[in-house]
Amino acid sequence: MKKIVFLTGLIFILLLSACSGEKEQVELLDQPYSKTEFLMGTVVTLKVYDKGKEEAIDKSFERIKKLAAEITTSDAGKSEIDKVNQNAGIKPVKVTSDMFYLVEEGIKYSKASDGDFDITVGPLTDLWHIGFSDAKKPTEAEIQAVLPLIDYKKVEMNKEEQSIYLPEKGMALDLGGIAKGYIADEVNKVMKGEGVTSAIIDLGGNIFVRGDNPKGGNWTIGIQNPFETRGQTIGKLPGSDISVVTSGIYERYLEVDGVKYHHILSPFTGYPCNNELAGVSIVSKKSIDGDGLSTAVFMKGVKDGMAYVDSFKDVEAIFVTKDKQVYVTDGLKDKFELTDKAFKMAELDGKGEK
Template structure:
């Protein structure tokens, strides 16, 4: 399982604002190791810009708590003390870890926040000429295993039992941040906007002209084209995919998204887009579905009736979950 950046670009399609009372302001910045596009609808430019500043401050706060590449973050302290001692963390970090472990349990390790300890034996930069050996693949995941994460709810501590273990939230953390910022904006009376963290997107409200936000999903086989355009209100959408990073051995396509339970790359799907009320959950589902594959992935999704998905198989077949809500959705491969 690899950190997801822009493997499938999700574009926001704006329509003309006309002469409506509210305005749209958008800013792009780098946070949490990736790109964030922040769009706010407000009554004037000053209010919109002030709230964009507030969103950036909130994402920065979360990053300083859960970043596994910032040496002074709480998560880094947990990793630095693997096999040594439990580390007390803020309740926010503890509960995010709890939710991530639940995903690990329900997917039997297909999703695992301890993937950060995985050896990087797979290369997706064109340098690989042969598959790693079975022994090298087995060894690459020796330090991976959510069952070796010990949580103490009373003390609010996290302990990694094995030396060399690491946990990391990756794109799950980006989804969490977009949800938190949407909730914050709604609490402040900002009635519409989009927080897009490297393709993990939380939306709410409508455009100033009263129309829904239109989200364009990139075609994985023709990245310059859109697969479809989907209208959203107060929803979240996340995409996991491998069309930019993969290798082919013996005519079989291996995704850059690695199954942390086995060490082998995901196969069968090149793109999964999940829709639902919460970007954190949608991200966990989209990553898990890529790893589990079409059949097992749809069975998992059945446990989350508020979420739906569109999958694209390696051979170009479009698969929609039974509860997919967009009746007029038409994919154009």
């Protein structure tokens, strides 16, 4: 039984041509080389449009599988992160350079968010286990027992030894909040090394579009309606060489006595975050930024979340509230186009709808 769920995201790509422009001397295919596999608990699809670059897909999947084997925790206890968690309160564990970097980045995002995102939330996610057949609503006593174990500041990193140590027994890393973003960035590096100029990297909804749409110009990225099944959008935006990652409450949840408990858990209360938001999409140049920020931004709500996003370079966001209001950061105001009339654009300054 896996302990980390790599969530199926709330985004998909609309293969629509945008304004055309002069293309480089690269032959692009109308129908891409494409491969889909079920990995990390989700559907992974890679598409390459450069003629003669099909091998880049196989090399990318090799990279994905290697990293997934190091990250994904399970009862088998064979991954790098499994070993770190198993030795909590016992001893430091030497890990690969990939895992050391990933945990370092996780600590960075945890610190930047003041703990709204915390990579040591493992004891809490294990307790609720939302998304698995044994998911349950824990008792208040169970929640209070694990909360003291959640504190990213306690993680000890030894760069010289390349080791990680969790000093208290019962502590556990959960990298599900940043792993797919990191892997998407690594796949993009593989494709760049292989000379791929046009591709779609879809790690279960963590989307990265490389280069331009083969039909000319930017890709058109559809933003999922968080109240509907995957494939129904509320709007769209153009882009190339960007990542879009979404966190939302309707994707995965546990229902108990008519109450739905979603999977975005607060490291402070031990319960699912309860605010005005239904979904948040992060648009960034690096997919790990989208992953690392989406959970924290969701936790902070519209006002504080928007201010938080503004503190990062090359990062934008789209907020969808439970009452179907849509807010976007300044960098997207001339790019995001609302297409569903059931939703309304809104402003934080009290001026109302656009």
